Amino acid sequence: GGGGASQDGSTKVRIALASFSVGHGLSLIARDGGFFERRGLSVEIINAQGAQNAVAAVASGDVQAFVGTPANAFAAASQARFVMPLRAYAGPSVTLTLRVDVAARLGLPANASPEQRLKALDGLTIASISPAISPTLMLRHTSEQAGARINFTYLDQTTYAAALQAKSIDGFIGSSPYAEIAESQGSGLSWLSGPAGDFPGYGSSYMQIGLGITTGYADANPDVTSRMVRSYLDAAEYVRDHPDEAKAVLRKSFPELDGRVWDQVWTSQKAAFTAPVPTAEDLAFTYREYTESGSAKGGDIDLDRMLAPQLVDAARSL
Amino acid sequence: MATPETTIGSTRRTEGLIRLAGVSKAFGDRLVMAGLDLTIGEGEFVCVVGPSGGGKSTLLNMISGLDEATTGVVSFRGRAVSGLNNEVGYITQRDLLLPWRTAANNIRLPLELRGWSRTAMAERVREILAMTGLDHAADSYPYELSGGMRKRVSIGRVLAYSPSVLLMDEPFASLDAQLRLQMHEELLRMWQDSRVTSVVFVTHDLVEAITLADRVVVIAGQPGRVDLELPIEIDRPRRVVDVQSHPRYADYFQRLWSALGHDQPTGGAQ
Amino acid sequence: MATPETTIGSTRRTEGLIRLAGVSKAFGDRLVMAGLDLTIGEGEFVCVVGPSGGGKSTLLNMISGLDEATTGVVSFRGRAVSGLNNEVGYITQRDLLLPWRTAANNIRLPLELRGWSRTAMAERVREILAMTGLDHAADSYPYELSGGMRKRVSIGRVLAYSPSVLLMDEPFASLDAQLRLQMHEELLRMWQDSRVTSVVFVTHDLVEAITLADRVVVIAGQPGRVDLELPIEIDRPRRVVDVQSHPRYADYFQRLWSALGHDQPTGGAQ
Amino acid sequence: MTSTSEMPAEAAEARLSSPQESRRRAGGDGRGALATALIRLAILAGILVVWQVVGDLTTFGRWVSDPLSVAARVGDWARSGLLWEGTRVTLSTTLLGFALGTVVGGLAGVLLGVTRRLGALLEPFILALYSIPKIALAPLFLLWFGIGQLPKIMLAAMLVGFLIFFNVYQGTKTIDGQLIAIVRLMGAGRVAVIRKVALPYLSAWLFAGLKMGLPYALIGAVVGEFMASTAGLGYMVKNASSMFDTDGVFAGLIVLMTISTVLFLLLTAAEKRVLHWAGRGI
Amino acid sequence: MTSTSEMPAEAAEARLSSPQESRRRAGGDGRGALATALIRLAILAGILVVWQVVGDLTTFGRWVSDPLSVAARVGDWARSGLLWEGTRVTLSTTLLGFALGTVVGGLAGVLLGVTRRLGALLEPFILALYSIPKIALAPLFLLWFGIGQLPKIMLAAMLVGFLIFFNVYQGTKTIDGQLIAIVRLMGAGRVAVIRKVALPYLSAWLFAGLKMGLPYALIGAVVGEFMASTAGLGYMVKNASSMFDTDGVFAGLIVLMTISTVLFLLLTAAEKRVLHWAGRGI
Ligand SMILES: Nc1ncnc2c1ncn2[C@@H]1O[C@H](COP(=O)(O)OP(=O)(O)OP(=O)(O)O)[C@@H](O)[C@H]1O
Ligand SMILES: Nc1ncnc2c1ncn2[C@@H]1O[C@H](COP(=O)(O)OP(=O)(O)OP(=O)(O)O)[C@@H](O)[C@H]1O
């Protein structure tokens, strides 16, 4: 089924976010900037706390779409059919943050290359959320190529800062705004920035965040689907054309964040919101990474169907 | 009914209401009763005496179905007792009151279980409270009652629903002499009115046993068995306070006293 | 000591060991005792009789400190009782055994609390088990004991540590006649050996009261108070079985009987 | 001065000390309650002062916020209406889950306790289910119950239900078998035994279960809101936590604690009325 | 045939039915145990078959895996050694947390039960702490106890400790006050009352607490591993879950349930030995 109709005649849609972070900012801008409304959608954003929950919520039929990475969709393909119609964000959103004293001890010059920085990580204990997620794979991959072995440890994101202070870890790889907050608290230092392209080989073609919809829903509700996609495109244009206003809109979702931290966050992340729609090659690259990670079950994934360029085309034509 | 009639020492008994044949009882490997035979007739009032730990309560437990004979048969109205025997009312040695119910509501319990009407229950509870001298304690919880009062509630609770067969395990041991006489008279009255047809009454008080019983059964020995069955041939209706002046009283007392293994006579038998 | 000497009806009393002066006791707004005065001397054996619910157990509770007088003073050795009175041994009406301990270990409990040596404890427990006729039940748990056996454990447990003052609440009510005589003799022996100096003994059995006591106190009335104090002037040492043939026995019995409000004489007093 | 015997609550306090000692300490009904309230307030004040000092003056402070900041945040929430909305959502989830868990767990406990053979058979299976970390089942909860209030209610009910079940079930094992037998002898069928004996007797165990279960109802509701939600105190705490907003986290926790304390005091008051007979010996 | 009175376990089963009925059903010691085991196996087999069918034949199946795939995964883990390593880590955390929580919670319950006034004062505070969703405190755990085994042990101990505390504390309220008084009169000081009366009496309540606490020890260990770790069954489940690997999730859960069932059966055996006197009336 589709979303019901709300009182004012607009279609009700629920979208689940895998986490509530700046990386998912475009959904929040689309909501708070009124871009969904403008397309006749009444959208409720759900913080699902984890891609598994987000996918399960979609499978339950209570939620019409989720926002996550292609890896989520690949993995979830064994449990529900998904299409990933658009890129809402591109490039690695994550940043490797090191403890200030550890960074000082490594003694690299400020202008050291990413390869040197990666090599210096040898023997350090770095926290990540889980061994199977893309940032971990990327960091492991690139650091091994640079000749460093990292001891990974897996923590909940909310404990990163505490773990830094307790000196239980030497650093963490995390999404915005965790890195910026650690930096602002003086406990962490940004060491390798994903958005700045510090991870060799992982450019803008990697780790898009996209909108995930089941094929069943997309086929049954082409119109609603197009309008959803269109709203995201609208929001992306808004960020491109009115960055300051967009910044203010997104700020509403992070009211407790310190102003200076917020400026940093916005600076590092905003470009991602306006990234172009992925190509088939981009998706293939991501898929290859995913299957090579060893965690993947692969199987019956139809990459063309998953990219669904026709959905984006249909949205553009609205 | 298939039970053969027995006549041993009974004036009113018409048939074997309760029969124990070759009953033995072991708890684990401790044999506490062996080869016990006993028949209690319809309408008979039997008192059971015997040393502490001799198996008197166990006997009542077996008749009521609370406990099961290890060997032998316990039958009731000609049928082997199996499971709880709902036809008997059992006043246990320990007063098993429900601590969350007042005295009046403890007495009310069996009436509730029988689906009596509210007014009938209230009426009956009032009667019983008066009979047991507990009018002023109707609304007290068990923890607010004295030992004797608790015992009276536990007696009244069973008398309230007038079961046709009564098993009573030292019911009056903790009552004062006056109350005791009163209860004796009440009990005999109920029995003579045939509201209660048969009674099996355990006591340590030989005077009480002789006063009340048609027949006194002595259970003694290790393991316990029936040592003596003594018919009490004192006319009914008896006036409780007169029994001790009856010419045969001293003889009865003496015979029970020695059956219990006591060597010297004592005052009660003078 | 400030307590004035009293001489009322005592042969051995030297001073007021326990004194209750103007004691009343209310539970909530129910007054169960009022204006009660009673003195019990060092070395005295006092029996307390009275109707069920009359306040006898409450009296012992107040002497032991388990309960507190609402008004008036309860003093022990000249000092007001406040908190538990460790100098008395109290055999309560309800047998408060520890269900997780065997008979032997229940008896052992007070000895453990007193830090006796293992061997001394084992020796004493054996003695007490023999005295109470429980040798064969030493390793039984309370739930495996008969009512009278439980009671005996609870008596033995207190006798085991020979407290100098004994409070006993209907201790022998559920024992058979033989055991009862045995326990009477044992108790009197302990008392005459001065292992137990004073005893306050609650009973419903007037024969027992006259047999044991220096003085019998009748507590009666609503609210309860001391109605009669009857010194028993029968020579010591008494042979328990002889007391009922003593010339004064019938008179004592009769006076107690009527003090308790009974209208007719009964066999025990013939 | 009235006696302790008419004051179950005070009497209960006296249980392990001598009756007289405790009566003296308790000081009388009204005064005792007032004194207790005052001492509790003093303890609370002490905790708050220490917290404020730690929060202000130590490096550890930033991890635990401090009472003034927390109070300010709660004030903000109250003004913006977030507080009431969050409380409404979480409280209703908690109470519904608590009620559901209590009924199902309690009934199961009594029934399996009564048909003990069945209980013995099923006990290991129930325990196995009980020992699953419920968060691992979050996707299944979402799948079955969607993302509304239902999955949170079910989670709360599950947490509560197991606790109530085990308490009540264990309680049935301590019922005096002779008491039951004697009531059956008086004519009680199985249902009557449950109604007239088991349930009243088990109230002491049930209250233990309720007291233990109540906070878990709240925890269930909150953890459920952690999983996927758009409202509720759990949602607020989680959001604050993902923003490293310690003031917000602790403000949420304080509100949660307040709710559970209020519910708990209600429960305790009910217990005092119902259980006055307990601990007096059967 | 021996009597029920010598078979506490069977006698307990008979509690609410007539002694004779249950004796007949129980059928005798050895045969009864065998029958119970067989019926349990049958129930287990039934569950597995239903699960396999649901897993194979329904669309819902992919969310719950199926027994054969789970068995295969457990087999893989066993061969690779992952299973033993994970079990070792989680089990040791569980047992240490369980022991710590039992000791601390039990002692606190007894002590606050005994000094009841203190108990009454502190009860609301303890409850307030208890009602915090512990996951919200993850950063504090990490800060205090690092990222090793310690924070998981502490989390397990906290979960267990509160349950044990409330059970034991509630139990103290049901102790027969007269029994205590009489033992004090015999010369027992407060410590002796605790050792000789309170502790043995409370064993029924303690066992309820232990049974309820045991699975929470496991849950605490696992949730702790969810929060932060590189090893253990919780880590394996979490990891599988983040890869949408349902076989792995359910394999982990099955191993967890097996562990808790084994521990539970040990506990039940201990209970039967210790509590033979319970439910016979005091
Ligand atoms: N559940 C049981 N387990 C083991 N032994 C038991 C059990 N119940 C009773 N007994 C034993 O059986 C014997 C008889 O007990 P019973 O209660 O029938 O005695 P009784 O004649 O009623 O004694 P009393 O006059 O003291 O009440 C006693 O030795 C007792 O220890
Ligand atoms: N805790 C209590 N709360 C309220 N009333 C009580 C309490 N304890 C005793 N009473 C009342 O006090 C009165 C005296 O009780 P007590 O136990 O002293 O009687 P008793 O003389 O020992 O009686 P018995 O011979 O039956 O043992 C009774 O009416 C009883 O109901």
Ligand SMILES: [Mg+2]
């Ligand atoms: Mg008996």
Ligand SMILES: [Mg+2]
């Ligand atoms: Mg009394």
